Amino acid sequence: MPAYERVLIAVDPVIFTITHDHLQVLLRQREKEPFKGKYELPGGLVQHGETAELALSRKLTEILGTQNVFFTQFHTFTAPQRDPRARTASIGFIALVSRDKIPAGEEWLSVDQLPLLAFDHKDIITKARAYLRQHLDAELLRQFLPEKFPLNNLQLVHEIIMQEKYDNRNFRKKMVAAGIVEETGESEQNVSHRPAKLYRFKS
Amino acid sequence: MPAYERVLIAVDPVIFTITHDHLQVLLRQREKEPFKGKYELPGGLVQHGETAELALSRKLTEILGTQNVFFTQFHTFTAPQRDPRARTASIGFIALVSRDKIPAGEEWLSVDQLPLLAFDHKDIITKARAYLRQHLDAELLRQFLPEKFPLNNLQLVHEIIMQEKYDNRNFRKKMVAAGIVEETGESEQNVSHRPAKLYRFKS
DNA sequence: CCAAAAGTGTTAGAACTACACCCATGC
DNA sequence: GCATGGGTGTAGTTCTAACACTTTTGG
Numbered sequence: 001m002p003a004y005e006r007v008l009i010a011v012d013p014v015i016f017t018i019t020h021d022h023l024q025v026l027l028r029q030r031e032k033e034p035f036k037g038k039y040e041l042p043g044g045l046v047q048h049g050e051t052a053e054l055a056l057s058r059k060l061t062e063i064l065g066t067q068n069v070f071f072t073q074f075h076t077f078t079a080p081q082r083d084p085r086a087r088t089a090s091i092g093f094i095a096l097v098s099r100d101k102i103p104a105g106e107e108w109l110s111v112d113q114l115p116l117l118a119f120d121h122k123d124i125i126t127k128a129r130a131y132l133r134q135h136l137d138a139e140l141l142r143q144f145l146p147e148k149f150p151l152n153n154l155q156l157v158h159e160i161i162m163q164e165k166y167d168n169r170n171f172r173k174k175m176v177a178a179g180i181v182e183e184t185g186e187s188e189q190n191v192s193h194r195p196a197k198l199y200r201f202k203s
Numbered sequence: 204m205p206a207y208e209r210v211l212i213a214v215d216p217v218i219f220t221i222t223h224d225h226l227q228v229l230l231r232q233r234e235k236e237p238f239k240g241k242y243e244l245p246g247g248l249v250q251h252g253e254t255a256e257l258a259l260s261r262k263l264t265e266i267l268g269t270q271n272v273f274f275t276q277f278h279t280f281t282a283p284q285r286d287p288r289a290r291t292a293s294i295g296f297i298a299l300v301s302r303d304k305i306p307a308g309e310e311w312l313s314v315d316q317l318p319l320l321a322f323d324h325k326d327i328i329t330k331a332r333a334y335l336r337q338h339l340d341a342e343l344l345r346q347f348l349p350e351k352f353p354l355n356n357l358q359l360v361h362e363i364i365m366q367e368k369y370d371n372r373n374f375r376k377k378m379v380a381a382g383i384v385e386e387t388g389e390s391e392q393n394v395s396h397r398p399a400k401l402y403r404f405k406s
Numbered sequence: 407c408c409a410a411a412a413g414t415g416t417t418a419g420a421a422c423t424a425c426a427c428c429c430a431t432g433c
Numbered sequence: 434g435c436a437t438g439g440g441t442g443t444a445g446t447t448c449t450a451a452c453a454c455t456t457t458t459g460g
Contacts, residue, residue, distance in 0.1 A: 006209035006247045009281065009292055045207045049407065052292075052337040060446035076279045076294050078212065081426040089212055089292070091279050151411070170450065176450095181355075193329040355439070372441065373423070380421090395429035398439040 008088040011056045012043035012121070013071065014128035015063070015095045016111075017102055023160050025125055026063070026150065028082070035057050035118030039109065041125075053092045060095055070143045071095040074131040075124075081120055082120045093123045093175050094131060094142035120168035136161055138180045142201045149186050150196030152174065211291040214259040215246035215324070216274065217331035218266070219300045219314075220305055221347050226363050227311035228328055229266070230320070237287050238321030246293065255294045263298055268306055268350065274298040275348045278327075278336040285323045295327045297334060299346035331351050339364055341383045345404045353399030354378065370398075 015026040021026050027039040042063050046055040052073070077090045102108075109115075111129055114122060132140070135157075144157045155171045175181050181199040187193040218229040220359075231243040245266050249258040255276070263272045272340060280293045305311075314332055335343070339361070347360045358374045377385050384402040390396040 003250045004211060005251045007212055009208060011211055034278070046210075046281065048208045049283050052279065052285065055364075073278060075276060076255065078249065080252050080254065091281070099457090108263045120423045150412080162442085167450070168412090169452085172413080173415095186410095190459085191411080192459040197411055205445090312443095320444080353439080370424070374424085376442095377422085393432090394450045395432040396440080399439055 005087060008054065008083075008086055009046040010043050010083075010088050010090040011046060011059060011093060012077075012090045013056055013059060013063075013093045013095045013127050014041060015060075015097060016128075016132065016144075017099055018157055018160055019099050019102075019108065020110075021160065022110040022112065023129070024109050026106055026112075028107065029111050030118055038118040039107075039114075039121075040118035041121045044093075045088075052093075056091075056095075061088045063103075063106070064097060064101070065118050066101060067083055068099055069095050070140075075127050077120060077124060079120065087137050090120075090124070092128060094128050096140060098144050098146055100146045132161055134161075134174065134190050135144060138201060141180075145201075148186060148198040148200055150188060151181070151199055152196060154181065154199070187189065208290060211286075211289055212255065213286075213291050214255050214262060214292040214296060215234060215244045215280075215293045215327055216259055216262060216266075216296045216298045217328050218263075218300060219331075219335065219347075220300050220302055220311065221360055221363055222305075222311065222314050222357065224314075224363065225313040225315065226332070228314050228317075230312050232309065233321055241319060241321040241333060242317075242322050243321035243323075245389060248291075249294075255296075258297075259294075259296050259298075266298060266306075266309070267304070269304060272298050272300055273343070278330050279297040280327060280400060282323065287369050293323075293327070295331060297331050299343060299350055301347050303349045313394050335364055336366070343402060344383075348404075350402040351389060351397075351403055353391060354384070355382065356400055357402070 001111065017024050028037055028042050030038055030040050031087045041106060044055060046052055050058070056071055060071065061067055071093050073091060074094055075092045077092060080087060082088065082090070111125060112130060114125065138192065139156060141154065152168070153170050155166060155168065159172070160167055179202055182202050184198045184200050188198065188199045206331045220227050228234060229245060229246055231245050233239055233241055233243050238404060245262065247262045259274055263274065264270055274296050277297055278295045280295060281374050283290060285291065285293070314328060317319055317328065344357065344360060348356060355371070356377065357373065358369060361374070365402055386403050387401045387403050391401065
């Protein structure tokens with residue numbers, strides 16, 4: 001057995017979205033051993049000649065059916081026994097999609113109520129969630145929302161990711177003052193309460 | 204040729220220190236092809252049964268002769284041709300050492316004046332430097348300084364990493380008010396100017 | 407008119423910025 | 434006594450945090 005082992009490289013996307021006032025992760029139920037029946041991240045192996053980013057992009061297109069999904073690396077997992085079949089290093093990615101772009105037929109589980117997962121995928125998700133909290137900024141926020149949205153939705157997204165409540169007046173003032181959002185001039189339609197003005201992210 | 208290629212996993216530590224008022228990186232001159240004569244990061248391959256962290260720890264002990272070196276992953280590089288000999292993915296780490304712990308016999312180059320480097324090591328260093336700026340906090344700062352230090356040295360370290368000047372009075376007030384440092388009661392010795400009080404990081 | 411969510415202003419305290427001179431030591 | 438870096442206070446501004454009621458729509 002050589003000291004320098006050749007290993008497989010996987011990419012594991014933690015695809016987040018926000019629905020039903022909760023942060024959700026896309027997971028799939030395994031059909032084969034090991035961990036048959038357990039949920040897992042929809043990852044895949046890096047192919048010959050591909051970068052990890054290209055492999056991930058390929059995977060995301062396959063899963064979500066669109067090219068324009070934000071993603072970024074956050075950590076690489078290398079525990080020798082993390083996959084019992086063969087030594088595999090996994091490059092963990094975060095990917096973010098807004099509710100209005102998620103395809104039908106996929107299973108989303110709330111990150112706060114995950115069952116036992118296959119492999120070390122729970123660790124991967126935990127680390128991804130921490131990354132999201134720590135790196136939350138306008139660039140990430142906009143991934144969760146459609147082009148036009150009420151300010152209160154933005155606040156809700158903030159609160160769900162940061163797990164913290166904000167004062168509504170202060171939040172609105174800050175977002176506008178910081179130049180993160182601007183009014184579109186449009187409003188919500190057909191809601192059974194005062195319609196909200198729609199905002200968009202600036203530049 | 205199989206679609207799923209097995210690859211080598213390297214760990215490449217970007218070891219930073221601050222000397223001569225500049226951020227320096229530990230580099231070595233390659234003795235063999237490819238890139239013979241060019242400088243490279245002192246990386247190594249992950250061995251059988253090792254995590255990347257363990258491999259890095261082993262490497263750092265080998266290079267610096269001490270176990271207590273702060274390090275953290277920051278990015279994984281997977282371009283297929285990054286090493287012409289064999290496909291190798293490299294997990295980039297940052298490691299930080301204070302000037303008083305650096306061993307003799309190593310070459311340190313200023314990050315602002317690097318020559319052409321072997322492989323994609325320039326990219327790795329550029330990304331490491333950006334990570335350092337973005338994640339600078341008390342935990343990282345303390346790695347650059349000895350146990351006891353004058354406040355002005357702390358300010359200098361800050362300025363070098365952030366590439367920005369600070370007001371001396373404001374900086375001192377902030378560090379003390381934020382509870383990052385505290386006085387030791389000791390002072391510098393044998394300096395041909397007013398001796399500075401020595402501080403230490405709190406808790 | 408009721409329910410539901412949207413929207414709005416003020417004030418007190420905290421944090422941040424800008425700014426210039428005196429102090430302690432060695433030689 | 435001079436050169437060298439160490440050390441200090443104040444005032445204006447900006448940012449943050451706390452707080453409760455009115456508005457607009459659909460049903």
